[in-house]
Amino acid sequence: QVQLQESGPGLVKPSQTLSLTCTVSGGSISSGSYYWSWIRQPAGKGLEWIGRIYTSGSTNYNPSLKSRVTISVDTSKNQFSLKLSSVTAADTAVYYCARSMVTWGQGTLVTVSS
Amino acid sequence: EIVMTQSPATLSVSPGERATLSCRASQSVSSNLAWYQQKPGQAPRLLIYGASTRATGIPARFSGSGSGTEFTLTISSLQSEDFAVYYCQQYNNWWTFGQGTKVEIK
Numbered sequence: 001q002v003q004l005q006e007s008g009p010g011l012v013k014p015s016q017t018l019s020l021t022c023t024v025s026g027g028s029i030s031s032g033s034y035y036w037s038w039i040r041q042p043a044g045k046g047l048e049w050i051g052r053i054y055t056s057g058s059t060n061y062n063p064s065l066k067s068r069v070t071i072s073v074d075t076s077k078n079q080f081s082l083k084l085s086s087v088t089a090a091d092t093a094v095y096y097c098a099r100s101m102v103t104w105g106q107g108t109l110v111t112v113s114s
Numbered sequence: 115e116i117v118m119t120q121s122p123a124t125l126s127v128s129p130g131e132r133a134t135l136s137c138r139a140s141q142s143v144s145s146n147l148a149w150y151q152q153k154p155g156q157a158p159r160l161l162i163y164g165a166s167t168r169a170t171g172i173p174a175r176f177s178g179s180g181s182g183t184e185f186t187l188t189i190s191s192l193q194s195e196d197f198a199v200y201y202c203q204q205y206n207n208w209w210t211f212g213q214g215t216k217v218e219i220k
Contacts, residue, residue, distance in 0.1 A: 037209070047150075047158065047201055049209035060208055063115065096157055101148055101205065102169065104157035 002027040004097050004105035012091075012112050018084040022097030022105060029078045030055050034100045038071060038082045040093040041107070048093075053080055087112045116140055116204050120212035126220040133189040135215045137202035142182045146206035149178055149187045152214075153198045161200075162187065192217070 008020035022036070029036065037052040051061035053071045061069050065084070073080040084091060094107040117140040127133045137147070145165040150158035160169045162178035165185060175190040189196055197219055202212040 039209075046213045047203075047211040049211070052209075062208065101163060101203075102160050104159075107157055 006105045006108040020082045024078045036080045037098045039096045042093045118212035124216045128220045135187040137185040139183045143204040143206035148203045150201045
């Protein structure tokens with residue numbers, strides 16, 4: 001059974017770059033016709049899709065975040081990653097990684113504060 | 115961007131009763147509509163995809179209907195574990211989510 005686990009700094013300073021990694025266990029990130037996504041959720045609010053990547057390297061990003069987002073995949077480590085640049089307090093949220101729509105990580109809280 | 119609008123924001127229901135949640139898309143998403151359940155401190159759980167297909171392991175009391183711009187999630191007889199927030203999501207054009215409907219105990 002595939003499981004996903006987010007990891008990265010829980011605190012990021014304003015204007016810096018938020019970097020998170022999602023580690024896939026129980027299966028290969030390269031197998032099957034899946035895409036790998038990042039989603040975030042500010043406290044007490046709804047879900048916002050950030051973007052996704054296919055193992056081919058093809059990406060799609062939320063237009064509202066596109067200028068600041070990079071999603072990449074490292075098949076050798078069975079991981080995919082998120083980078084969000086020039087963060088502000090509005091980027092404070094729980095960040096989830098997901099395989100297609102079915103399998104989600106438990107989420108990791110990232111706070112943007114000086 | 116396709117905007118998803120859910121109603122009501124909060125639904126108060128007694129255990130054993132039926133709950134009906136609505137979701138409207140700002141433009142047609144065909145049947146590319148999913149429903150998720152989220153409990154406090156947990157990741158969302160996929161309930162329904164393709165507007166009406168239950169995901170693996172989802173009880174039959176959950177059903178989805180609709181196409182185009184109007185969708186409904188019905189929980190036929192609410193169990194204690196069903197009190198949660200429910201989100202609709204379109205995946206016809208990237209992903210966008212509704213703002214959620216909280217199903218609370220009446």
